[in-house]
Structure formats: C-alpha cells, structure tokens
Amino acid sequence: MEIAYTVHARPDTGVYNAKLGMWLFLASEVMLFGGLFSAYVFLRVGAPPDTWPQGWLNVPLGTLNTLLLAASAVTTFLAWAACKARRLDQFKLHTGLTLLLGCIFLGIKGYEYHDKWTHYELRLKDGRIAEGHLVGPKSTAEAVVLKGRWVEDRRQLLDGRRSRGTWQELTIPRADIDRMQNYAPRHNTFLAIYYTMTGLHGLHVLGGVVVFAYLWGPGSRLWHVDPEHFTNRVEVAGLFWHFVDLVWIFLFPVLYLS
Amino acid sequence: MVQATTRSIEFPAREFHGPAHATGFWRTYVFSTDHKVIGIQYGLTALCFLLLGFFLILAMRWQIAHPGEPIPLVGWFLEKVLGSPASRGIMSPDLYNMFGAMHGTIMVFLAIVPLAVGAFGNYLVPLMIGANDMAFPRLNMISYQLYFLGGVVMLASFLIPGGAAQAGWTSYSPLATVIPTDGQTFWLIGMVLLITSSLLGSINIITTIVQLRAPGLTWMRLPFFVWAQLAASFLLLLAFPPLEAAGIMQLMDKVAGTSFFLPTGLAVGGATAQISGGGSPLLWQHLFWFLAHPEVYVLILPAMGIVAEVLANNIRKPLWGYRTMVYAVLTLSFLSFIVWAHHMYLTGMGTRISTFFQTTTIIISIPSVILLTCLLMSLWGGSIRIHTPMLFALAFLPMFGIGGLTGLPLGFAASDIQLHDTYYVIGHFHYVVAPGTIFALFAGIYHWFPKLTGRRMNEFWGRVHFWCSFLFMNAVFLPMFAQGFAGMLRRMADGGLSYSARISPGVEGTLSDFILGLNNYILWAAVGLGLAQLPFIINLFWSIWRGERVQGDNPWQATTLEWQTPTPPPHGNFLRLPQVYRGPYEYGRLDEDGDYLPQDRPPVAHTR
Ligand code: HEM
Numbered sequence: 001m002e003i004a005y006t007v008h009a010r011p012d013t014g015v016y017n018a019k020l021g022m023w024l025f026l027a028s029e030v031m032l033f034g035g036l037f038s039a040y041v042f043l044r045v046g047a048p049p050d051t052w053p054q055g056w057l058n059v060p061l062g063t064l065n066t067l068l069l070a071a072s073a074v075t076t077f078l079a080w081a082a083c084k085a086r087r088l089d090q091f092k093l094h095t096g097l098t099l100l101l102g103c104i105f106l107g108i109k110g111y112e113y114h115d116k117w118t119h120y121e122l123r124l125k126d127g128r129i130a131e132g133h134l135v136g137p138k139s140t141a142e143a144v145v146l147k148g149r150w151v152e153d154r155r156q157l158l159d160g161r162r163s164r165g166t167w168q169e170l171t172i173p174r175a176d177i178d179r180m181q182n183y184a185p186r187h188n189t190f191l192a193i194y195y196t197m198t199g200l201h202g203l204h205v206l207g208g209v210v211v212f213a214y215l216w217g218p219g220s221r222l223w224h225v226d227p228e229h230f231t232n233r234v235e236v237a238g239l240f241w242h243f244v245d246l247v248w249i250f251l252f253p254v255l256y257l258s
Numbered sequence: 259m260v261q262a263t264t265r266s267i268e269f270p271a272r273e274f275h276g277p278a279h280a281t282g283f284w285r286t287y288v289f290s291t292d293h294k295v296i297g298i299q300y301g302l303t304a305l306c307f308l309l310l311g312f313f314l315i316l317a318m319r320w321q322i323a324h325p326g327e328p329i330p331l332v333g334w335f336l337e338k339v340l341g342s343p344a345s346r347g348i349m350s351p352d353l354y355n356m357f358g359a360m361h362g363t364i365m366v367f368l369a370i371v372p373l374a375v376g377a378f379g380n381y382l383v384p385l386m387i388g389a390n391d392m393a394f395p396r397l398n399m400i401s402y403q404l405y406f407l408g409g410v411v412m413l414a415s416f417l418i419p420g421g422a423a424q425a426g427w428t429s430y431s432p433l434a435t436v437i438p439t440d441g442q443t444f445w446l447i448g449m450v451l452l453i454t455s456s457l458l459g460s461i462n463i464i465t466t467i468v469q470l471r472a473p474g475l476t477w478m479r480l481p482f483f484v485w486a487q488l489a490a491s492f493l494l495l496l497a498f499p500p501l502e503a504a505g506i507m508q509l510m511d512k513v514a515g516t517s518f519f520l521p522t523g524l525a526v527g528g529a530t531a532q533i534s535g536g537g538s539p540l541l542w543q544h545l546f547w548f549l550a551h552p553e554v555y556v557l558i559l560p561a562m563g564i565v566a567e568v569l570a571n572n573i574r575k576p577l578w579g580y581r582t583m584v585y586a587v588l589t590l591s592f593l594s595f596i597v598w599a600h601h602m603y604l605t606g607m608g609t610r611i612s613t614f615f616q617t618t619t620i621i622i623s624i625p626s627v628i629l630l631t632c633l634l635m636s637l638w639g640g641s642i643r644i645h646t647p648m649l650f651a652l653a654f655l656p657m658f659g660i661g662g663l664t665g666l667p668l669g670f671a672a673s674d675i676q677l678h679d680t681y682y683v684i685g686h687f688h689y690v691v692a693p694g695t696i697f698a699l700f701a702g703i704y705h706w707f708p709k710l711t712g713r714r715m716n717e718f719w720g721r722v723h724f725w726c727s728f729l730f731m732n733a734v735f736l737p738m739f740a741q742g743f744a745g746m747l748r749r750m751a752d753g754g755l756s757y758s759a760r761i762s763p764g765v766e767g768t769l770s771d772f773i774l775g776l777n778n779y780i781l782w783a784a785v786g787l788g789l790a791q792l793p794f795i796i797n798l799f800w801s802i803w804r805g806e807r808v809q810g811d812n813p814w815q816a817t818t819l820e821w822q823t824p825t826p827p828p829h830g831n832f833l834r835l836p837q838v839y840r841g842p843y844e845y846g847r848l849d850e851d852g853d854y855l856p857q858d859r860p861p862v863a864h865t866r
C-alpha cells in the first residue's frame with residue numbers, strides 16, 4: 001500500500017510528508033530547548049548573590065567547536081546539493097566530512113567534560129580552599145595532589161578567567177580535608193545546567209552522526225532504487241542537523257561567553 | 259445547487275492496491291502498521307488503564323471514608339502484592355500517596371489522552387479525511403509501543419522497594435525529589451517514554467491531516483472532529499517538550515544530585531540537605547503547568563470533536579456555527595499556552611503576574627463558551643434521534659458546562675485563595691473530565707462501534723449504562739463542591755478527619771459532621787459508578803461477536819467519509835480514492851433521496 005506524497009510534494013502545501021514531519025519535530029525541539037533556556041534564565045536571575053561562576057569554560061575550544069559545526073552546516077548543504085545534481089560520489093565526500101566534523105566536535109566536548117570532571121574544589125578543615133586538577137598518578141591514600149591554587153575566599157573561585165597562569169602542584173594530606181568535590185553537575189547550578197544542556201545537545205549531535213552514517217553507508221542503497229526519495233532523506237536529515245547547529249549557536253554565547 | 263468549489267489543483271492519481279494481503283498473526287495484530295489496528299490497540303490498552311485508575315481511587319475512597327480500617331475484599335491482595343505499605347490490608351499514608359499520584363498520572367497520561375487521541379484520532383482521522391493510512395505508519399506503531407512501554411514502567415514502579423511515586427501527578431519539587439525511594443525516578447522515565455510517544459503521535463496526526471486530505475476536502479470541509487484532533491495534536495507537540503525538559507532536570511536532581519528545583523538551605527527530615535542549592539521550586543511549577551494547562555485542553559478538545567460528530571448525525575441538520583467553532587478551537591488552543599500560572603496564584607509568584615494570568619484565564623473562557631453555545635444551539639429545531647450515543651453526547655453538554663463554570667471562581671486569585679487545593683478543585687476538573695470527556699468517549703465508542711465490527715451494541719444495556727453512570731457520576735462529584743467550600747483539603751490520607759469536629763469538637767472552623775459524612779456517601783456512589791460500568795464491559799465484548807448486525811455500511815445515515823467505506827474498513831480503507839464535493843454536515847436536505855448527502859457523493863446535475 002502506498003502512502004501519498006512520501007516522495008513528491010503535495011501541490012497545495014508544497015512539501016512532502018517527511019519534510020513537514022521534520023519541521024513539526026523541530027518545532028517541538030524549539031520548545032524543548034526553549035524550556036531549558038528559560039530555566040537557565042530563571043535560575044540565573046534568581047541565583048543567590050555570589051554563586052554564579054563566570055569564565056569557567058574554555059572559550060578557545062568552544063570557538064573551535066562553533067567553527068566546526070558551522071563548517072559542517074556547509075558540508076551538509078553541499079551533500080544535499082550533490083544529490084540534487086545526481087552526484088553520489090560528491091554526496092559521499094561531503095557527508096563524510098560532516099561525519100568527521102561531528103565526531104571531532106564530540107571528541108572536543110568529551111575532552112571538556114573530562115577537564116571539568118577532574119577539576120576539584122577542596123575545603124580544608126582549617127577553612128582554606130584549594131582548587132585544581134587532580135593529578136591522579138601522584139595522589140595516594142595519604143595525600144591528594146592537585147595542579148591548582150589556593151584561594152582565600154570561595155568567591156574567588158567564581159571567576160575562572162584570571163587564574164590559570166598561577167597554577168602549581170599542591171600536595172594536601174587527606175587528613176586535613178573536610179570536603180572534596182569535583183566539578184560534576186551537582187557542584188553548582190551553573191555546572192548542572194551546563195552539563196544538562198550541552199549533554200542533551202551532544203545527544204542530538206550523536207543522533208545526527210548516526211543518521212548521516214546510515215545515509216552514507218547502508219542507507220545509500222536507496223539511491224540506486226529511488227534517487228529522489230534518497231535526496232529527500234538527505235534533505236530532512238540536513239534540516240535536523242542545521243537545527244542542532246543553531247542550538248549550539250545559542251548555547252555557546254550563553255554558557256561560554258556570559 | 260451543490261457546487262464543488264475545489265481550487266484547481268492537479269492531484270496526481272493514486273493507485274489502489276487491493277485490500278489486505280495475507281500477513282501472519284504478529285504482523286496483523288501486534289506489530290501492525292495499520293492505523294486502525296493501532297487505534298484499537300490504543301483503545302483497549304487505554305480502557306484497561308482507565309479501569310485500573312478507577313480501582314486505585316476506589317481503594318482511596320475507602321480510606322477517605324473509613325480511615326485506618328482494612329480495605330474490604332482486596333485488602334489482603336494489596337498486602338500480598340505491595341507488602342508493608344498495605345500491611346493488614348490497611349492503606350498507609352504512603353500507599354495513599356502512591357495511589358493518588360498514580361491515579362492522576364494513569365488517568366491523564368495513560369487513559370484519557372491515549373483514548374481520545376491515540377485511539378479515536380488514529381482510527382478516525384485517516385478515514386475521515388479519505389486517506390489510506392497515516393502519513394508515517396511505522397512511526398505510528400512505534401508510538402504505540404513507546405506508550406505501552408511507558409505504561410509498563412509506571413506499573414512496574416508499584417513493585418519496586420518503596421513503591422511508586424508519591425508526590426501527586428503534579429510531582430512538585432522538592433517533595434518529589436527528596437522522598438527517599440526510586441518511585442519518582444520510575445515516574446520520570448515513564449513520562450519521558452510517554453512524552454516521546456505522544457510527540458511522534460502528534461507529528462503523525464498533523465502531517466496526515468495537512469498532507470493526506472482527499473481531493474476536494476478543503477479546510478472548511480473538514481469534520482469538526484478532525485479540527486479538534488489537529489488542535490489537540492498541536493498542543494501535545496508544543497506543550498509537552500518543556501515538561502520533558504523539566505523531567506530531565508528533575509531526573510538530574512534525583513540521580514545526579516543537582517539542585518535545579520532545590521532551594522538553598524533545604525532541610526529534609528530535620529537535617530540540612532547535602533546539596534549545592536540555588537535552585538527554584540517555582541521553576542518546576544512553571545514548567546509543569548506550561549504543559550499541564552494545555553494538556554487539559556488535550557483532554558477536552560477531542561471529546562468536543564466526538565460530541566460534535568455524534569450530535570450533528572443525530573439532529574439531522576448542520577452544526578450551528580461550524581466556522582465559529584473552528585475559529586474558537588484555534589483561539590482556545592493558542593490562548594491555552596498563556597494561562598498556566600492560574601494554577602499558581604498561591605505560590606507567592608507576585609500579584610502582577612497573577613493579574614496577567616487572571617486576565618488571560620477569563621479571556622480563554624470566551625471560546626469555551628462559544629463552543630458550548632454552538633453545540634447547544636445546534637439542537638434547536640433538529641429532528642433529534644435519541645439512542646445511547648446521543649444520550650452520552652447530550653449529557654456531555656451540561657456536565658462540561660458545570661465543569662467550565664466552576665472554573666471561573668478558580669480563575670480569580672481572590673476567590674481561589676479560599677478554594678485552592680480543596681475538594682472544590684477536584685470537583686471542578688472532574689466535572690470536565692469525567693462526566694465530560696469520558697461521557698464523550700462513551701458516546702464515541704457506541705457511535706463508531708458498528709463501523710469497527712459491523713454490529714451494534716445492545717441498546718437496552720447501553721441505556722442502563724448511561725442512566726446509571728449519569729446518576730452516580732453526579733452523586734460522586736457534586737458533594738465535592740460543598741466539601742471544598744467548607745475548606746476540606748485534597749490529598750489528605752485521612753479524608754479530613756484530623757481537621758474535623760469529630761476530633762476537635764467545639765473548635766472554630768473545623769469540618770462539620772455533615773461535610774465529613776459526605777465521604778461515606780461518595781464512597782458508595784463511587785461503588786455504584788463502578789458497578790454501572792459492568793453492563794458496558796459485557797455489552798462491549800458480547801456485541802463484538804453477538805451483537806445485532808447492522809444493515810449496510812452506513813447504519814447511522816452519516817455524511818462523513820468514514821462511513822463511506824466497507825465495514826470494517828480493509829487495509830487501505832477505501833475501495834477507490836474518495837473525491838469530496840461538500841462540507842461535512844449536509845443533513846436535513848429534502849431535495850435528495852434520504853435526508854443527507856455524503857461528502858463524497860457526486861453532485862447530481864439536476865435543473866433547479
Ligand atoms: C473553561 C474554563 C476553565 C477555567 C476558568 C479553569 C480554571 C482553573 C483554575 C484556575 C484551576 C486551578 C485551581 C487551583 O488549583 O486552585 C483549575 C484546575 C484544574 N482544571 Fe480548570 N479551568 C477551566 C476548564 C478546564 C477544563 C476544560 C479542564 C479539563 C479538561 C480543566 C482541568 C483542570 C484540572 C485537571 C485542574 C486541576 C489540576 C490540579 O491541581 O491537579 N479545567 N482550573
């Protein structure tokens with residue numbers, strides 16, 4: 001049984017089914033991320049004074065990731081154009097590039113997560129506070145080795161922009177430590193929303209990569225049966241990818257730059 | 259003259275591939291991609307959940323009426339299955355909270371919406387618009403499976419240590435987060451599955467309506483039911499994602515230790531909680547009600563659609579103000595996104611915000627009243643046929659009226675201070691959903707049953723079902739208004755006993771014996787309501803195999819396309835692609851043979 005307008009556009013609406021379906025899906029995605037962005041604003045505006053950190057994220061890496069996604073937007077477009085021009089080889093090339101860019105993006109994101117995950121705040125029993133990266137191999141059952149710095153006041157932790165240069169190796173006996181917590185989501189509200197939003201976005205990137213990998217590999221068999229149908233699939237996947245890019249364009253300034 | 263006013267659009271000819279090719283049992287009934295099978299799957303599953311939700315509340319009503327007494331008949335069983343929360347067959351406060359939370363969740367997300375949208379929408383929308391299936395049949399199957407899985411997760415949560423979620427269907431944080439069991443985690447995972455399911459379902463329904471309308475079926479020729487489904491699907495599509503976002507955040511609070519909804523300095527069980535704090539309980543409420551207010555329109559709009567169809571068919575004349583109704587539905591859907599905080603007047607969000615939401619709340623009652631008025635006015639001058647589906651549809655009107663009118667005092671912050679969180683609110687929304695939506699769903703089941711089976715449900719037992727349900731529904735919910743006015747709070751595991759004159763005689767403002775005594779009376783009315791469903795259940799299954807056969811494919815002499823198919827419709831629905839010539843309610847026409855003109859009957863070129 002054949003469903004109408006799976007491949008060709010319906011004359012009066014001007015779209016084929018999957019395209020409309022994708023637009024609707026993206027509308028719901030706007031609401032999903034819209035909900036999270038609203039939550040961000042709500043939580044940030046309502047945050048108790050001196051609790052919202054700034055400059056904790058790595059701006060050069062974030063910029064690089066932004067450029068990667070921007071470049072991948074171009075390659076997805078070119079891949080679709082190649083299908084329109086009936087050039088499967090060009091499609092494979094550009095989709096391959098998209099896949100590569102997407103994977104590098106995820107790799108960098110993974111590195112950033114790791115960087116935060118191994119970053120600790122230590123509160124000592126005498127009230128002093130240390131922050132820095134755990135030096136795993138050197139830490140023992142008796143002492144923790146951090147590459148970091150001492151701060152007088154917890155508020156100093158909040159500004160991450162000026163501290164990096166002064167970091168050195170600190171060895172702190174475990175017996176002196178009152179509380180030790182890494183920069184995981186539970187550490188504070190900023191990290192919580194950072195992990196949640198970028199994590200959800202990362203899952204979307206991963207989803208896009210899987211779809212493109214499918215279209216690049218086994219899915220491309222459809223090309224030989226019905227190139228137009230295949231082109232539609234590439235277009236719809238491209239729409240999704242552009243949306244994922246767009247979300248990042250908002251995430252980057254909101255989380256990294258403000 | 260009946261003039262087809264199709265715009266001149268070339269629709270490519272569609273081939274028709276003959277009906278049902280032989281497929282195995284599993285592909286035909288379980289993993290089917292046929293919208294009709296999926297619709298029936300949704301329907302049967304949702305009816306089971308409806309019954310389960312009812313049993314949960316019946317047990318709770320026992321506890322409310324007889325706090326601390328073992329539940330008769332089923333107490334031992336509850337103890338066996340659920341263990342200590344039901345020890346000695348007595349409902350503990352924990353169990354009461356569990357049942358309460360799950361009653362609401364099951365009724366809203368697993369029973370009514372899946373019935374109204376999943377079952378009726380799936381089965382009828384493609385038929386009514388002359389399509390051979392949904393736009394994305396495989397997605398359709400997946401959305402049913404996700405719904406089923408969501409239901410399984412919710413049910414499974416009863417059996418885990420500590421039991422199911424206990425923080426109400428609204429799951430307000432911090433309460434929901436700090437209850438030290440995994441019930442809430444299950445609830446959240448179940449909700450994510452259900453949200454994904456309804457997301458896929460709504461995309462499917464919207465795409466189908468936009469893309470697969472038969473040639474000639476212009477927007478203003480759509481049956482009102484289809485408009486209602488379209489609007490409800492848009493609400494599901496756009497309102498659910500923020501709850502999904504909120505659900506993810508609450509899940510993070512629960513499993514990753516974040517503090518999205520947990521304020522600084524939160525104390526749990528007398529000790530300061532080991533959390534970073536800085537979160538906002540209000541945020542959860544905003545995100546929750548941003549979904550949940552539109553959600554109540556998802557509960558009511560498909561019901562209105564069903565009532566409109568049944569009514570038009572049985573008054574034998576066009577609906578009064580069809581266009582007005584369409585515009586009212588669209589306005590209503592839009593407005594329903596900006597009234598959510600009327601559930602939060604008492605949270606301390608500020609009077610200026612309250613003022614805004616009072617205004618929008620009162621504005622939104624205008625399109626609701628328009629819809630009801632149009633349906634009522636349609637009755638005027640009709641030649642009304644009375645039978646079971648029509649009785650249910652007619653009863654919907656005053657019941658929805660009571661529900662809507664009692665909403666108005668809640669919409670003003672000043673009066674809501676007295677009424678908020680009392681049984682008045684319970685009365686209000688149950689009038690809209692129970693004798694409202696559920697009656698409409700019954701009307702729909704009786705009305706479309708002949709299309710599904712080629713048989714009619716028994717009329718006598720149908721009427722018994724109707725009159726008993728009507729009586730007991732009102733007996734259950736009417737007293738709740740009085741209890742609410744008297745200040746009886748909802749969600750109390752002892753049914754208000756601790757605040758009653760029985761416990762503290764002579765104290766000003768306690769609940770009187772009369773108000774408290776209503777609890778016992780409501781219990782027996784609820785038992786009656788349950789018994790009144792027996793004729794329905796038996797009638798439903800008996801009629802599938804033994805019901806009286808109907809003559810022809812269109813026993814109700816209906817105009818809309820779903821009746822212009824073989825009975826039951828084969829895979830692919832129509833024998834040939836229908837061409838539509840006119841609006842949906844061409845009844846009462848005396849210039850034709852019979853008093854109605856089906857949408858797809860070619861106009862006769864007769865002289866006039
Ligand atoms: C037409 C006009 C309506 C108005 C003005 C209205 C107003 C309100 C208000 C202000 C509340 C909050 C009361 C409180 O918690 O203090 C409320 C609760 C509620 N309403 Fe309505 N309502 C209307 C129609 C409906 C309809 C059509 C439905 C559903 C089909 C509905 C379902 C509900 C539900 C489920 C609740 C309670 C939620 C809860 O707290 O658990 N209402 N209504």
Ligand SMILES: [Cu+2]
Pocket residue numbers: 550551554597598600601
């Ligand atoms: Cu509301």
